[in-house]
């Protein structure tokens with residue numbers, strides 16, 4: 001918690017100092033070219049293919065392979081990264097310190113304790129066979145700017161491993177992308193902690209009378225509550241019909257054809273998680289009820305009361321689905 | 329049925345604390361100072377206070393204020409809801425208590441660190457799951473989350489329907505500022521501004537610019553209400569409450585009544601006006617001066633129409649004729665208003681309306697002020713009061 005607060009409270013100057021140190025790792029070699037402990041061998045290939053359920057005879061059937069155009073078995077290309085793994089020695093003596101572990105420690109010390117491998121991308125250049133030796137060399141290829149993610153604020157970094165054989169020919173490359181992040185608190189805790197600002201739009205709370213409406217928006221629909229007693233439409237939803245006092249209701253889906261009744265843009269203050277100067281409007285829907293929403297897809301100066309608009313439900317940020325209206 | 333409170337409760341003491349942008353003291357300290365100041369103004373003792381009225385939004389418990397000031401037995405406390413709608417709403421509570429004998433001396437107070445503490449302009453956040461938060465949830469995700477943006481939404485449509493322009497909004501802001509220049513406790517004391525400066529100011533929420541918006545202030549105001557019998561023995565000329573009303577209208581929301589057939593209107597204020605006139609026996613022609621709630625400049629215009637000083641859409645011409653100025657038909661917000669004195673949620677307005685009737689305003693009009701109007705916030709459940717000279 002202490003680290004998290006520290007990172008979240010970094011002043012722009014402190015963040016600059018921290019990032020200068022962080023970005024110094026770009027291009028740094030994590031390990032220089034070194035050979036795997038074991039040469040490529042049939043035993044490890046067999047173990048791997050059995051686990052993966054891969055029955056390709058090119059990997060495991062010497063007789064079949066002898067008659068193939070290669071004349072010998074090959075290692076599965078996806079095993080490329082396997083040969084240079086540290087193995088059980090890491091479990092007993094720990095991973096030796098290297099620039100990547102040093103960088104990770106520095107991130108940990110600033111609260112970026114979370115770690116998430118986000119994707120691996122391999123490219124294969126040359127096939128290898130039992131008897132070959134795989135060499136690996138690895139660098140920290142790039143580090144992103146500070147990003148806000150669903151997991152929390154953090155940095156993506158990518159290592160680039162280059163595999164080669166005993167002749168120095170490149171076998172392939174592997175990019176491994178990792179997110180180091182400040183873990184988000186549980187939602188219940190973060191709600192009371194105003195220091196944690198997740199810059200998405202402020203969501204409506206969802207209770208008995210309105211939750212169904214927002215759940216429908218999440219599924220791409222704007223509903224209008226309808227009294228089962230007298231068919232009167234009402235928005236925002238409420239538990240009883242003001243016309244006939246019935247508590248029975250269903251809903252209809254709006255076509256989102258509408259007309260602007262009034263509009264404004266929130267110029268000041270700027271609210272984190274919102275586009276600059278969001279244009280808000282009261283829109284009379286074709287069904288007859290009014291709704292407040294955003295006008296998008298045109299300039300503020302082109303908007304007028306009486307203008308026809310057409311809405312659709314869109315994902316407006318990482319967490320938020322909202323109806324948005326465009327000039328019709 | 330018409331309420332029978334006319335002249336049964338009298339404002340006898342008023343006080344404002346120093347208004348500032350950073351009081352450096354607690355809200356309780358401000359409340360205690362305001363109440364004590366009003367007690368002194370009336371010539372009462374702390375032990376005379378037996379009731380309190382304030383806003384649901386106020387953070388100061390009545391018993392804490394009572395202990396701080398040294399009051400004795402309390403027999404009444406009541407609060408009024410809906411932000412600035414509670415300005416005359418808290419007076420309404422006090423008047424009912426005094427008129428019915430539930431209490432004899434009720435202190436109406438509002439104290440806030442509205443600038444150095446929680447600021448209204450920072451908007452609603454919906455962090456707490458309440459019916460109120462669910463209400464704001466219809467607006468927050470879109471960015472419609474500040475008082476200025478809600479008022480702007482009404483105003484854009486009202487201007488569209490009436491053809492009233494920013495000339496009228498400027499006149500409201502400017503006439504108010506001219507009054508503040510003479511008020512040492514006003515934020516804009518001694519500081520004039522012109523149309524060029526007004527036009528050049530930052531856009532807040534179209535069409536509201538910076539000088540269309542009130543101050544955010546630290547401070548407190550208090551008025552003390554008692555019986556006419558007691559008022560006649562006190563230090564200051566008594567200012568009787570001729571009428572006071574609270575009102576909400578159908579399809580009312582807090583600041584966002586966008587679902588009415590025509591929402592560029594404030595029917596709740598029309599109800600308050602009708603009821604105040606009925607219970608007081610007064611008409612609009614009897615009103616000599618006014619303190620009209622001015623969190624934002626255009627809401628003064630809408631209220632002039634709601635109270636019948638002019639017809640719908642005519643408030644622009646009304647103010648551009650100089651009606652709000654010292655020699656005009658309705659000298660208004662003579663303390664500098666919330667636009668230029670301080671935003672104490674309208675209770676500083678009750679103080680000023682009382683002073684106008686007493687003849688003690690910093691900008692006292694030359695004509696006799698026999699009756700003054702004071703109103704509450706707009707766009708919410710609201711209200712107003714008509715004050716007049718006791719024994720007039």
Ligand SMILES: [Zn+2]
Pocket residue numbers: 227228229230231232241242243244245246
């Ligand atoms: Zn019904």
